[in-house]
Structure formats: structure tokens, C-alpha cells
Amino acid sequence: xxxxxxxxxxxxxxxxxxxxxxxxxxxxxxxxxxxxxxxxxxxxxxxxxxxxxxxxxxxxxxxxxxxxxxxxxxxxxxxxxxxxxxxxxxxxxxxxxxxxxxxxxxxxxxxxxxxxxxxxxxxxxxxxxxxxxxxxxxxxxxxxxxxxxxxxxxxxxxxxxxxxxxxxxxxxxxxxxxxxxxxxxxxxxxxxxxxxxxxxxxxxxxxxxxxxxxxxxxxxxxxxxxxxxxxxxxxxxxxxxxxxxxxxxxxxxxxxxxxxxxx
Amino acid sequence: xxxxxxxxxxxxxxxxxxxxxxxxxxxxxxxxxxxxxxxxxxxxxxxxxxxxxxxxxxxxxxxxxxxxxxxxxxxxxxxxxxxxxxxxxxxxxxxxxxxxxxxxxxxxxxxxxxxxxxxxxxxxxxxxxxxxxxxxxxxxxxxxxxxxxxxxxxxxxxxxxxxxxxxxxxxxxxxxxxxxxxxxxxxxxxxxxxxxxxxxxxxxxxxxxxxxxxxxxxxxxxxxxxxxxxxxxxxxxxxxxxxxxxxxxxxxxxxxxxxxxxxxxxxxxxxxxxxxxxxxxxxxxxxxxxxxxxxxxxxxxxxxxxxxxxxxxxxxxxxxxxxxxxxxxxxxxxxxxxxxxxxxxxxxxxxxxxxxxxxx
Ligand SMILES: Nc1ncnc2c1ncn2[C@@H]1O[C@H](COP(=O)(O)OP(=O)(O)O)[C@@H](O)[C@H]1O
Ligand SMILES: [Mg+2]
Numbered sequence: 296x297x298x299x300x301x302x303x304x305x306x307x308x309x310x311x312x313x314x315x316x317x318x319x320x321x322x323x324x325x326x327x328x329x330x331x332x333x334x335x336x337x338x339x340x341x342x343x344x345x346x347x348x349x350x351x352x353x354x355x356x357x358x359x360x361x362x363x364x365x366x367x368x369x370x371x372x373x374x375x376x377x378x379x380x381x382x383x384x385x386x387x388x389x390x391x392x393x394x395x396x397x398x399x400x401x402x403x404x405x406x407x408x409x410x411x412x413x414x415x416x417x418x419x420x421x422x423x424x425x426x427x428x429x430x431x432x433x434x435x436x437x438x439x440x441x442x443x444x445x446x447x448x449x450x451x452x453x454x455x456x457x458x459x460x461x462x463x464x465x466x467x468x469x470x471x472x473x474x475x476x477x478x479x480x481x482x483x484x485x486x487x488x489x490x491x492x493x494x495x496x497x498x499x500x501x502x503x504x505x506x507x508x509x510x511x512x513x514x515x516x517x518x519x520x521x522x523x524x525x526x527x528x529x530x531x532x533x534x535x536x537x538x539x540x541x542x543x544x545x546x547x548x549x550x551x552x553x554x555x556x557x558x
Numbered sequence: 559x560x561x562x563x564x565x566x567x568x569x570x571x572x573x574x575x576x577x578x579x580x581x582x583x584x585x586x587x588x589x590x591x592x593x594x595x596x597x598x599x600x601x602x603x604x605x606x607x608x609x610x611x612x613x614x615x616x617x618x619x620x621x622x623x624x625x626x627x628x629x630x631x632x633x634x635x636x637x638x639x640x641x642x643x644x645x646x647x648x649x650x651x652x653x654x655x656x657x658x659x660x661x662x663x664x665x666x667x668x669x670x671x672x673x674x675x676x677x678x679x680x681x682x683x684x685x686x687x688x689x690x691x692x693x694x695x696x697x698x699x700x701x702x703x704x705x706x707x708x709x710x711x712x713x714x715x716x717x718x719x720x721x722x723x724x725x726x727x728x729x730x731x732x733x734x735x736x737x738x739x740x741x742x743x744x745x746x747x748x749x750x751x752x753x754x755x756x757x758x759x760x761x762x763x764x765x766x767x768x769x770x771x772x773x774x775x776x777x778x779x780x781x782x783x784x785x786x787x788x789x790x791x792x793x794x795x796x797x798x799x800x801x802x803x804x805x806x807x808x809x810x811x812x813x814x815x816x817x818x819x820x821x822x823x824x825x826x827x828x829x830x831x832x833x834x835x836x837x838x839x840x841x842x843x844x845x846x847x848x849x850x851x852x853x854x855x856x857x858x859x860x861x862x863x864x865x866x867x868x869x870x871x872x873x874x875x876x877x878x879x880x881x882x883x884x885x886x887x888x889x890x891x892x893x894x895x896x897x898x899x900x901x902x903x904x905x906x907x908x909x910x911x912x913x914x915x916x917x918x
Contacts, residue, residue: 346810371812378810382803383664386916390578391858395799399813410575417574427577430803431916445803445811 296358297324297452297485299345304354306337306344306509313340313350315509320502324483327476329496329517331489332506333530338489339379341506342455345487346376357453371400377446379457379489381438384431389422389441392430393448400449416444419474421467435462443471447478454478456488460495468492472499493521493546505529518544527552585861588854592868596646599875603642606882609633636773644772645878645892646871647780648833648840653847653870654784655829657863658791660848661798662822663728664805666917669844670830673717673731674738675710676841679834681742682709684749684761702764703776706835713738714827718820728805728819767840767893769878776836783832787825788867794818795859802857842896843870846904853911873900 299322306314314337322328330338344351347370348362355362357373365373382392393413397404404412417423420440425433430441439462446454456475460468472488476499479486490496496503497517504514507529513520518536521544526534534548604620605613611633619626619634626634652670659668670676686705717738721731750758791798797818800808809815830844847870848862855865877895884890 343810346812367812367814371814374812376810378806380804380806382807385802385857386852387799387802387857390574391799391856392803395796395858396803396811396813398796399800400811406575414574423574426574427581442807445807449811 297483298322298359299355299357299453299485299487301341301345301355304341304344305352306340306350308340308350313337313509314344317341317354317506317509317511319504319511320514322485322487322502324485325480326485326501327472327479327499328485328487328502328504329490329500330487330504330506331491331493331496332512336506336529337509338506339457340509342376342457342487342489345453346370346374346455372449373451374453374455375446375449375451376455377442377457377459379461381435381442381462382430382445384433384438386429386431388427388429389417389433389444390426392441393417393444396445397448402449412448412450413444416447420444420471436464436467439463440467440471443474450482450484452482452484454484454486456486458489458491460490460492468495475499493526497521497544497546521546582861585855585858589861589865589868592851592854592865592872596868596872596875599872599879600642600646603645603875603879603882604634604638606879607633607638608882608887611638637770640772640774640777641769641878642875643777644780644837645769645874647777647784648769648837649843649847649870649872649874650867651780651784651787651829651833651870652840652844653851653866653873654788654791654863655826655833656844656870657848657851657859657866658798658822659826659844661801661859662819663731664801665728665732666849667845668732668735669841669848670826670834671839671841671844672739673735673826673830674713674742675827675830676834676839677739677742677746678713679706679710679831680761680765680839681746681749682706682835683764683838684746685709687757687760687764688749688753703835707831709742710831710835711827713742714823714831718823718827721823722820731823763891764838765893766891767834767838767896768891769837769874769881770889772836780832780836783828787829788863790821790825791863792860794821795863798822798859798863799857838893840874840893840896842900843874846900847873849904850907853907873903 301317301319304314304317305312330341332338343349345355351363353361353363362370397409417426420443422437422440422444425437430438443459454475459471463471472495475486475488478484500517503517503520505512505520505525512529513525521536523535526532531552532548533550533552534546536544536546539545601613604616611630616634616638619630623631623635656669659670659673660666682705683702686702717731717734720734750761797813800813805815848866851862851865851869855861874896877892877899880899881890881892881895
């Protein structure tokens with residue numbers, strides 16, 4: 296059963312404390328968790344700490360077991376991270392790369408089973424027409440989607456996505472996040488996604504965590520977390536949360552605040 | 559998940575593999591062609607040489623040695639065959655080492671030579687040649703390669719230790735290697751500086767790769783090492799392919815990048831140390847063999863790894879053949895030939911398949 300808890304997590308990298316005692320509400324199976332915060336607030340660091348234990352001294356446990364006590368193979372079988380940078384533009388095709396990932400992680404699937412899984416994944420993310428094209432000929436957005444396939448192919452219980460939509464157009468932003476959310480729902484997995492687009496976060500996430508300078512500024516149900524005061528505090532912008540004609544919350548950012556605006 | 563949900567993408571999956579089978583069949587054809595090319599090069603290599611023995615004579619001599627007179631027996635069994643076989647083994651070994659280095663260090667310029675392994679072997683050989691008189695008891699044919707090999711292994715271990723101690727990224731490993739090349743070359747130069755002209759010539763001659771000093775022992779050792787290492791490389795083809803998506807990406811999916819880098823470095827050290835300790839520096843093959851294979855076969859290592867072995871073996875075999883026929887009555891060191899034939903082949907291929915040659 297997927298349960299993730301993060302309590303008083305400190306991460307030091309190169310002698311600098313990057314995450315300064317992060318505690319998150321308990322995340323449960325089927326949940327989609329959004330991680331938002333300004334640049335350099337520690338989103339990627341947090342995701343890497345969960346996936347690889349980089350620079351951590353405990354604080355994270357998955358299914359009740361501290362990640363530091365998990366062997367690499369056990370972690371690999373349960374957690375996948377889609378890093379912020381898409382896969383290299385080599386002359387490999389998405390098919391070859393995806394297949395090598397599936398085989399290198401020892402999934403023990405037959406070719407037919409693997410074919411189904413890959414076909415399903417590539418199909419959902421609109422990559423079937425590009426499956427046999429070279430990665431260095433694909434657009435940045437397509438490559439980002441390939442990166443998402445790589446993270447999902449071993450069907451992890453904990454799926455971590457680092458800015459999965461940063462290079463995508465509107466349609467695929469929506470598709471990628473709904474694929475991730477459906478994945479979490481149908482497999483009883485937990486998906487944590489670092490996002491810059493707060494409107495997407497509002498629409499897709501069950502839980503939001505707002506980071507600022509390596510600390511949690513707020514966390515909880517999206518509509519309760521996001522408000523003008525928080526946005527002014529964390530991002531240094533004047534923004535308001537309005538209701539659209541269908542009643543869903545929409546964020547409208549008006550201006551960057553001059554005073555107290557940090558880099 | 560419901561049955562219906564699976565069935566449709568299942569068809570897509572079947573289509574995916576269907577299309578891939580065509581690609582795989584084409585690559586298998588390329589591998590077969592490379593193998594045929596290698597055999598052809600081998601046949602040309604055993605036919606070439608100062609003694610006037612045609613292909614048929616040589617083949618007859620191989621299959622029924624008893625029919626040979628003493629002179630031809632020596633030519634075929636002690637000169638032609640071991641020379642031709644060591645060309646295949648060394649070419650394959652260096653190219654295999656090269657492809658694994660390039661992939662794990664994510665650097666198209668990496669080869670056993672950028673890691674300083676070859677420079678260290680030269681230093682070891684030079685060291686032995688200069689202080690040889692003081693090492694009594696053993697024959698030179700045994701001690702020279704032994705020194706070259708142990709220096710090469712020490713170089714490889716030094717790089718491995720440095721990179722594990724400092725948690726080296728792939729770029730730092732390449733930098734350590736290049737630093738080591740300069741260090742070994744400087745030390746070799748220092749040895750040459752104090753040595754007599756005759757000894758210097760011996761060192762220079764050793765350094766220029768030369769297949770003609772190989773006998774059956776050398777053939778057996780290099781082939782055995784190659785035959786032991788190749789299956790291990792083949793077992794890692796999936797993760798090697800996965801590494802081409804980027805190191806960060808691979809780590810994020812929990813692939814053991816550190817382990818594969820360590821085992822590859824050990825394999826590369828053994829392969830190239832064994833290869834160069836008997837025949838000296840044959841640069842180029844370890845760099846170019848893999849690139850040619852990559853342009854012809856793509857980067858799926860299930861095809862690339864065997865392909866690189868074949869291109870390396872074929873190239874060195876061809877070079878060995880040319881080294882015997884280019885200047886009548888003389889054998890040009892194969893070291894010179896590999897670059898002279900390798901560079902044009904390489905340039906033509908790069909312009910022909912520019913996209914496959916690119917590296918990001
Ligand atoms: N390996 C590292 N060594 C030192 N500092 C780092 C390292 N990685 C990230 N940082 C620092 O940690 C902070 C948070 O970075 P990151 O997690 O990438 O932010 P985000 O993903 O939220 O933009 C930044 O100030 C960055 O400079
Ligand atoms: Mg980031």
C-alpha cells in the first residue's frame with residue numbers, strides 16, 4: 296500500500312542546507328500531490344531526496360519504511376523520478392530507449408506483455424507515431440513526454456514528476472497531468488509533481504505543498520492553500536483567485552511586487 | 559484494469575513490435591555483412607605477405623598441415639595465422655573497450671587511450687627496456703608484456719580509485735585520464751632522455767603497434783580474455799542502451815549507474831591492457847571502430863556491441879593486410895596504417911551519415 300510520509304526532512308548539499316526541516320501531510324494511495332514554489336525553493340531537491348536519498352538523514356518513509364533503510368533495488372522497484380531535464384537527444388528511438396529501461400530494471404515481462412505496456416503508455420502520451428523516430432529529431436516537448444514514459448514504464452508505486460509540463464503545449468499539459476492522475480487513481484499509487492503552473496496544480500492535485508527557501512510555506516487542499524496573501528509572500532506577486540464561469544478557481548496574476556521581491 | 563482497456567493498446571503494442579522487427583532484421587543484415595567483411599579481411603590478411611603463397615595454398619596448408627614443406631609450414635603456422643588472428647582479437651577487444659567507454663562516460667572522444675591505459679603500457683614497456691639488464695632470469699618476450707600490462711592496470715586502477723574517492727562524474731574521469739596520458743608520456747620521455755639511442759629506438763618501435771611479434775600464446779591470451787569479457791558486456795546491453803538517455807535520467811529510474819561504470823571500467827582496463835601489452839599502441843581502432851558501428855547500427859547496444867567488435871576486428875585485419883602489401887618487401891607498422899586507412903573511412907562515413915554521427 297502506497298503511503299508516503301515526510302517528517303522534519305533536512306537535506307544538505309555541498310555543505311549548504313537546502314531543505315530545512317520539511318514536514319508534509321501524509322500522502323495516501325491514489326493521491327496526486329502538487330509541489331509548487333519559486334525557482335530554487337527546493338522542489339527538485341525534495342523529489343531527488345525521495346527518489347535517491349541524496350543528502351538526506353532520514354525523514355522520508357514509504358509504506359512505513361524509511362527510504363534510507365531501503366536497498367537500491369527495492370527503491371528502484373517502487374520509486375521513479377522523471378527528472379527536470381528530458382532524455383538526451385541521442386539517435387535512439389523512444390521505443391528503443393523505453394524498452395531498454397524496462398529490460399534494465401528487470402521487469403520480467405514477456406515481449407508481448409512489454410509490448411502492451413509500452414504501446415499503452417506511448418499511446419496515451421501521443422507518442423505512437425514517433426515511436427521509431429530518432430530522439431534527436433523529436434521536439435523538446437515530445438522528448439519530455441518520452442521522459443515521462445521512462446519514469447512510468449516500471450509502474451512505480453511512487454511516481455515523482457519534476458516539472459513534467461514545462462515544455463508542453465496546452466493539450467499535452469492537460470493530457471500529461473491527467474495521465475499521471477489516472478495512473479495514481481487506478482494503480483493506487485502516489486504521484487508527486489513539481490509544477491510551475493498554479494492553475495494546472497489547482498485543477499489536477501488533491502494536495503498542494505508550497506515550498507519557499509527550503510521550508511514549507513503552506514500545505515493542504517489546493518483551494519484552501521492558494522490565496523493572495525500566500526502568493527504575495529511566496530512569489531512576490533499580486534495575484535487573485537477568481538471563480539470561472541463554471542465555478543472552478545482560476546488564478547490571475549497581475550503584477551510582480553517591487554518591494555521585497557527576491558531574485 | 560479492465561479487459562477492454564487493455565485490448566486496444568495491446569494492438570498498438572503488437573504494431574510497435576511489428577515495425578521494430580523490420581528495423582531489427584535490417585540491423586541483423588548489417589551485422590552479417592560486417593561479419594562477412596571481417597572474414598574477407600581475414601582471408602586477405604592471411605594471403606598477403608612477402609612469400610608467394612596464394613589464398614588456395616594457404617587454405618590448403620591450414621586444413622592439411624601435413625602436406626606442407628618445412629618452409630611453408632613455418633610461414634603459415636608461425637607467421638601468417640597468428641598475425642592474422644591477433645589482428646582480429648586485438649581489433650575486436652579495443653573496439654569493444656571503446657564502445658563501452660564512450661557509452662558509460664557519455665563522451666564520443668573517449669577510448670582506452672584517452673584513459674591513459676595505452677600510455678601507461680608504453681611507459682611500462684619503456685621502463686622494462688631501459689632497466690631490462692637488471693631484471694634477470696625471465697625472457698624478454700614474457701617480461702615486456704608483463705610490465706606493459708601491469709603499468710596499464712595500475713593506470714586503470716588509479717583512475718578508478720580517484721573517481722570513486724571523489725565521486726567522479728563522467729567528465730572528471732575523462733580529465734583524470736587525460737592528465738594520466740600526459741604524466742605517462744612525460745615519464746616515458748624522461749626514460750628516453752637518459753637512455754642510449756639504441757634503446758630509444760627499441761622503445762619507439764615497441765610503441766608503434768606491431769602485430770608481427772605475436773605468436774600463438776599471445777593469440778590465445780587475447781582471444782581468451784575477449785571471449786570471457788564479451789558475454790559480460792552482452793549481459794549489460796540493456797543498461798548500456800538506457801545510459802544513452804542520460805545519466806541523470808538513468809539514476810532517476812533507479813538504474814545502478816555507479817555499478818555499471820565500475821564494471822565497465824574494469825572490463826575496459828583488462829581488455830585494453832591485454833591488447834596493447836602484446837602489440838603496442840594501435841590508437842584509433844578503439845575510437846573509430848565504435849563510431850563506425852554506431853553509424854551503421856544505431857545505438858541499441860544489443861546490435862552496437864557485437865557490431866563494434868566486428869568493425870574493430872575487420873578494420874585491424876584490413877590494416878594488417880595493407881601493412882604487408884603497401885611497401886613491397888617491407889612491413890609498415892600497423893599503427894601507421896590504421897590511421898591512414900581509418901581516417902578516410904571515418905570521414906566518408908561521417909559525411910554520409912552525419913546525423914547518426916552526432917552526439918549530444
Ligand atoms: N548539488 C547541489 N549542491 C549545492 N546546492 C544545490 C545543489 N543542487 C541544488 N542546489 C541548490 O538548492 C536550491 C534548490 O534547488 P532546486 O531544488 O533545484 O530548486 P527548484 O527545483 O525548486 O527550482 C538552489 O538554491 C540550488 O542552488
Ligand atoms: Mg527544479
